[in-house]
Amino acid sequence: MTSLNVSAGNPPVLHRGRRFMLHVGVSICVVALTLLPWYAGFATQRLMVEALTLFTIALAWNLLAGYGGMVAIGHHVFVGIGAYALFAASNELGLNPWLALPLAGAVSAMFALLFAWPMFRLSGAYFAVGTWVLAELMRIVALNTQWLGAGAGMPLTAMGGFGRFERNAWVYWSALVVAVLAIATAHNMLKGRLGLALMSLRDAPQAATASGVPVARAKLALWVLTATITGLAAGVAYMNTLQVSPDASFSLNWTAAAIFIVVLGGIGTLEGPFLGVLVYFALREAFSDHGAWYFIGLGSLAIAVMVLAPAGLWGWISRNGRIDLLSVRRHMPAATHLSNHHEEELP
Amino acid sequence: MLCIEKLDARYGLFQALFEVSLEVARGETVALIGSNGAGKSTLLRTIAGALKVERASIKLDGKAIGGAPEHSQIAHGIALVPEGRRLFANLTVEENLLVAAGAAKKIGRTGEWTTERLFKELPGLDPLRARPATALSGGQQQLVAIARSLVMNPQILMCDEVSLGLSPLAVDGVHQLLRKVRNTGTAVILVEQNVSRALAESDHYYCFQKGRVVLKGASVNADYARVAHAYFGS
Amino acid sequence: MNASMWLETLIAGALLGMLYALFGLGLSLSLGVMRMINIAHGDLIVLAAYLGSVCASGFGLDPLTSLIVVVPAMFMIGWLLQALLLNRVVGRDAMSSLLLTFGLSIVLQNLLQETFSADTRSLDAGTLSTQSMTIGNLSMGLLPVLIAAVSLVIYTLTFVLIRKTQWGRQARAVASDAETSRLVGIDDRALFALMTGFIFAVIAVAGIFYGIRTPFSPSAGPERLLFAFEAVVLGGLGSIWGTFLGGLIIGIVQVFGAQLHTGLGPFFGHLVFLVVLIARPQGLFSKG
Numbered sequence: 001m002t003s004l005n006v007s008a009g010n011p012p013v014l015h016r017g018r019r020f021m022l023h024v025g026v027s028i029c030v031v032a033l034t035l036l037p038w039y040a041g042f043a044t045q046r047l048m049v050e051a052l053t054l055f056t057i058a059l060a061w062n063l064l065a066g067y068g069g070m071v072a073i074g075h076h077v078f079v080g081i082g083a084y085a086l087f088a089a090s091n092e093l094g095l096n097p098w099l100a101l102p103l104a105g106a107v108s109a110m111f112a113l114l115f116a117w118p119m120f121r122l123s124g125a126y127f128a129v130g131t132w133v134l135a136e137l138m139r140i141v142a143l144n145t146q147w148l149g150a151g152a153g154m155p156l157t158a159m160g161g162f163g164r165f166e167r168n169a170w171v172y173w174s175a176l177v178v179a180v181l182a183i184a185t186a187h188n189m190l191k192g193r194l195g196l197a198l199m200s201l202r203d204a205p206q207a208a209t210a211s212g213v214p215v216a217r218a219k220l221a222l223w224v225l226t227a228t229i230t231g232l233a234a235g236v237a238y239m240n241t242l243q244v245s246p247d248a249s250f251s252l253n254w255t256a257a258a259i260f261i262v263v264l265g266g267i268g269t270l271e272g273p274f275l276g277v278l279v280y281f282a283l284r285e286a287f288s289d290h291g292a293w294y295f296i297g298l299g300s301l302a303i304a305v306m307v308l309a310p311a312g313l314w315g316w317i318s319r320n321g322r323i324d325l326l327s328v329r330r331h332m333p334a335a336t337h338l339s340n341h342h343e344e345e346l347p
Numbered sequence: 348m349l350c351i352e353k354l355d356a357r358y359g360l361f362q363a364l365f366e367v368s369l370e371v372a373r374g375e376t377v378a379l380i381g382s383n384g385a386g387k388s389t390l391l392r393t394i395a396g397a398l399k400v401e402r403a404s405i406k407l408d409g410k411a412i413g414g415a416p417e418h419s420q421i422a423h424g425i426a427l428v429p430e431g432r433r434l435f436a437n438l439t440v441e442e443n444l445l446v447a448a449g450a451a452k453k454i455g456r457t458g459e460w461t462t463e464r465l466f467k468e469l470p471g472l473d474p475l476r477a478r479p480a481t482a483l484s485g486g487q488q489q490l491v492a493i494a495r496s497l498v499m500n501p502q503i504l505m506c507d508e509v510s511l512g513l514s515p516l517a518v519d520g521v522h523q524l525l526r527k528v529r530n531t532g533t534a535v536i537l538v539e540q541n542v543s544r545a546l547a548e549s550d551h552y553y554c555f556q557k558g559r560v561v562l563k564g565a566s567v568n569a570d571y572a573r574v575a576h577a578y579f580g581s
Numbered sequence: 582m583n584a585s586m587w588l589e590t591l592i593a594g595a596l597l598g599m600l601y602a603l604f605g606l607g608l609s610l611s612l613g614v615m616r617m618i619n620i621a622h623g624d625l626i627v628l629a630a631y632l633g634s635v636c637a638s639g640f641g642l643d644p645l646t647s648l649i650v651v652v653p654a655m656f657m658i659g660w661l662l663q664a665l666l667l668n669r670v671v672g673r674d675a676m677s678s679l680l681l682t683f684g685l686s687i688v689l690q691n692l693l694q695e696t697f698s699a700d701t702r703s704l705d706a707g708t709l710s711t712q713s714m715t716i717g718n719l720s721m722g723l724l725p726v727l728i729a730a731v732s733l734v735i736y737t738l739t740f741v742l743i744r745k746t747q748w749g750r751q752a753r754a755v756a757s758d759a760e761t762s763r764l765v766g767i768d769d770r771a772l773f774a775l776m777t778g779f780i781f782a783v784i785a786v787a788g789i790f791y792g793i794r795t796p797f798s799p800s801a802g803p804e805r806l807l808f809a810f811e812a813v814v815l816g817g818l819g820s821i822w823g824t825f826l827g828g829l830i831i832g833i834v835q836v837f838g839a840q841l842h843t844g845l846g847p848f849f850g851h852l853v854f855l856v857v858l859i860a861r862p863q864g865l866f867s868k869g
Contacts, residue, residue, distance in 0.1 A: 065676065069676075071676050071679055071680070073620065073679075073683065117859060118855050118858040118859045119858075121858050121859070121862035122814075122858070122862075124616075124675050125612065125616075125617065125618040125675065125679055126612075126618075126814065128618070128620075128679055129618060129620075129806070129807070129810045130810075130814070130858070132803075132807060133807055133810070133811065133851050133854055133855070134851075134855070136804075136807060136847075136851055137848065137851040137852065137855070140845070140847070140848040140851070141848075144842075144845070144848075252803065256683075256687060259680065259683060263680055267676075291695075292691040292692075292694050292695040293691075293695065295687055295688075295690075295691040296687075296688050296691045296692055296695070298684075298687065299684040299685065299686075299687035299688035299691070300684070300688055301684075302680065302681075302683070302684035302687075303666070303681050303684040303685060303688070306670060306677050306680050306681040306684065307666060307669050307670060307681065310670075310673070310677060395764060396763075397760075416763075416768075417763035417764060418763045418766050418767055418768040418769070419766075420764075421764075421765070421766040422766075426764070427764050429761055429764060433758055433760075433761040435753065435754045435757040435758060435761070435762070436757050436758075437753040437754070437756055437757040438750060438753055438754060438757065442750055442753075443754075445747070445750060446747070446750040446751055446754050446765060446767075447765040447766070449747040449750070449751075450751070450765055450766030450767060451766060453766075454766070495765065496764075496765075499765065499766065
């Protein structure tokens with residue numbers, strides 16, 4: 001049976017009063033979050049850093065997959081690259097870790113640029129697994145590189161020079177800043193030319209190409225942007241743990257968590273990852289001592305969402321509440337786009 | 348034989364057909380005419396089962412078959428030659444016929460149209476048997492596409508724009524085959540851009556506009572002025 | 582390395598590659614007909630090995646005999662998976678089946694860990710694992726040669742099935758144009774279910790032989806998937822014999838790579854994969 005996903009017109013934009021309340025609410029949250037180091041303990045701060053960095057990585061994955069149509073199972077390669085870049089720059093060049101952070105982002109971007117060459121030869125499911133091969137390759141490289149600490153990894157030596165409160169606070173604020181920057185960048189990008197290019201690509205690829213939309217450039221830009229965001233978040237995440245190692249930083253678990261957060265929250269929406277992160281951590285706190293059963297539950301939940309509610313939690317809420325908070329809602333690309341055969345023809 | 352009554356059909360939220368009513372008697376040829384997007388192809392695909400509709404809106408010999416799954420329609424003797432030919436590129440010419448013949452044989456739809464008979468009727472295709480189906484000219488491919496449907500021995504053959512993009516010679520070849528089909532008593536529903544051809548080769552016609560039937564009648568009595576008006580609308 | 586050692590390494594690599602070819606066959610079929618990669622593919626190979634282990638400890642069956650149980654069991658599991666879950670997402674978009682099978686991979690790995698613990702184990706085929714044979718003055722293991730023979734037989738069987746039978750024709754028709762295939766009476770959903778069942782049966786054979794040859798653990802799946810994937814891409818799409826040759830190449834590269842630096846075999850496989858991707862993206866043996 002064929003059916004075409006036609007959105008039910010534009011969702012009603014929040015009107016003035018509600019919009020004001022939203023801005024007030026967000027501002028209060030931002031202030032509260034900024035002041036956190038002064039009222040929360042170290043354990044809470046570290047948890048928040050974990051949540052913020054994971055959220056950022058999930059957001060990046062969502063940009064690539066939900067908006068760009070490129071699912072990357074090997075997304076965690078950028079986590080490893082970003083983390084190692086930060087540690088290497090700080091340790092080898094004696095840089096303050098916070099100065100090394102932008103460097104980590106830049107290295108991730110360059111890595112993405114370089115490896116776009118082989119990776120973009122693949123598409124769809126091939127691309128998804130191809131990135132995984134890349135991640136494995138880099139993991140093995142790190143594992144066998146002595147000056148990176150090989151299997152045991154290496155510590156972030158410069159951190160020793162900071163007091164505990166200082167260190168925790170500044171790492172926390174970095175996580176917050178990176179997350180906010182990521183959200184702002186994503187939001188602006190989607191409303192700008194790149195966003196338009198990507199959406200036209202997703203909705204009508206042939207028309208987009210024919211109209212001169214630079215397909216390859218748009219995808220490359222998105223890929224590099226995703227890598228940068230992920231690399232930055234990874235840098236902060238590992239500043240939090242103070243030790244980087246191949247098996248941890250190049251672990252598939254990063255991608256798995258990102259996928260779970262995005263799928264559960266609502267793929268292709270900016271609001272989705274917020275909800276996803278909340279649910280992910282709630283579940284983790286509730287079931288952490290159940291080991292393997294926790295993962296079995298997560299995996300099963302992801303499967304169930306895929307089959308029964310592919311638009312995720314936010315999709316379910318916004319369909320019932322009919323709101324589109326950040327108004328950049330998108331749909332997943334249809335199978336016809338990637339099967340490169342006959343497109344669905346409307347009479 | 349085929350009775351369509353007040354058929355509504357939708358693609359998701361977009362309604363493509365509005366209260367379409369149509370009849371095809373045994374052995375007769377019906378032409379569907381109308382501009383692009385008028386709903387002619389949608390109707391054929393709906394009959395073939397691609398869209399979910401009210402069961403009772405499509406009746407074959409009194410039995411309601413609306414919305415039945417596509418792959419079961421050949422059991423009802425309904426075969427669609429799709430727009431754009433859509434031959435299986437991974438298969439040779441012969442395999443394109445065999446795959447359809449095999450499916451038909453399994454459900455007992457055998458008859459006078461066999462793979463061999465078709466290669467005899469279309470001698471130009473015989474030496475091309477082992478070629479990949481898409482390595483043929485447009486006209487040849489169209490003949491293969493029709494043959495692929497015929498080999499299932501349908502009682503209703505639906506042809507969606509089979510003359511599109513073909514040379515006049517190829518179009519003649521196609522209509523020659525269709526005439527042979529009609530002579531065996533098979534009903535044909537023809538979607539055809541060329542109005543005069545459509546009217547010349549059919550018993551009844553239905554003119555579509557924006558998903559509705561706006562004019563119908565016996566082809567031999569067709570008033571060209573009224574048809575043109577119905578075709579283009581006001 | 583002298584000439585005969587070099588040749589022996591080459592042969593060992595090729596024999597390993599035959600197993601990788603078998604890993605890749607299911608993936609190649611899945612991609613060709615259903616345009617889908619099952620991310621849990623590697624984990625399913627490991628599952629089959631564990632089923633073999635259960636047959637050994639539960640019924641005292643040796644690995645080769647356990648094929649009689651494991652192959653039909655895996656066929657059923659595959660058929661059910663496709664019919665009940667995957668068919669529900671297959672038409673929707675290219676992403677859904679990928680993400681669904683990703684979830685499946687995680688579930689499977691952790692279920693195996695819960696049931697069997699994280700320790701490695703292997704399937705005991707007795708003397709088969711240790712015996713060697715000599716051709717001329719070249720020595721090679723008996724087990725790898727058996728695997729190679731089995732792989733060749735299964736590939737040939739699959740080739741005949743796809744090229745010469747009505748079912749194979751239907752599968753190729755669906756691969757070409759699923760929508761139009763319905764017009765010629767093909768129930769593509771039913772075909773997918775049978776196809777997945779067949780793929781799982783092949784996985785079962787691959788898994789049992791893998792389990793005899795290599796110690797395995799619940800987390801061994803992903804690496805198997807990557808090797809299978811590399812075989813498919815290297816060989817070029819649209820050709821199962823391409824996958825066969827791709828598997829051979831990965832096997833050979835890995836074994837020679839391990840000679841250069843122990844434990845680095847897979848790394849060289851990944852490297853060659855990237856290089857071929859850059860140099861000849863359509864694969865080495867594709868139809869073009």
